[in-house]
Amino acid sequence: MPGSFGLAAEHDRVGASQRWQSGKFEVRWHRHGFEIGQHxxxxxxxxxxPPPNQPLIAASKAHLLHRENRGSFSIKFGPEPFSEQIEILKAIPRNHSLSLSGRLVGQGQQASFRLELQMRDSQQLGMSLKVDGAASLRLQLKLDPQAYYRGLGAQPSRLELRGGRYEMLAQEAGIGRGAQPLSSLVNLVSPGSAGHAGTSYYPQPVFW
Incomplete structure (x- = not known):
């Protein structure tokens, strides 16, 4: 199915709000943000x-600080802050793909990014993100309250993903996974082995 475009042409600088549509998917963007929707x-x-006053994509030079015990991880981020704003400087729309590039900025730091969106078939939109110099990435989402979100690999605690936080890190799923008092008892004997609602043997950055 051919794509349809808003105001942007190849190599245009981004100004007013613009859009790209291919099949049932549509991407809307302006200089300081974007969203992906469906017809x-x-x-x-x-x-x-994006959530209110937050970028949909955030990046940091902070490396993960982790401690492993029997296949379970205790994870913290380093002290470097995550970016607070997104600036889209260039958009390249094609029939079945869209490229957005620019920079992520915040607290005196900035990093260049390139986002590629590609129609895989009539039901799937693929997304590839590259951020120069970033060690950690976050996807922060405000979701449609009338839609259902499933996937992210094997997530045994939830079928509906809204309201959760999920780390794309393969580890032991855990015993208890946040249920009390079982999780606290397991962690007393083997710290971290209880896991939580987002730990998974097989996470995947795919959802529907």
């Missing part, structure tokens, strides 16, 4: 949108 019965609904 259902002729009505546009946002699927992936």
């Amino acid at each position: 259902r019965a002729g009505v546009y609904r946002p699927l992936l949108a």
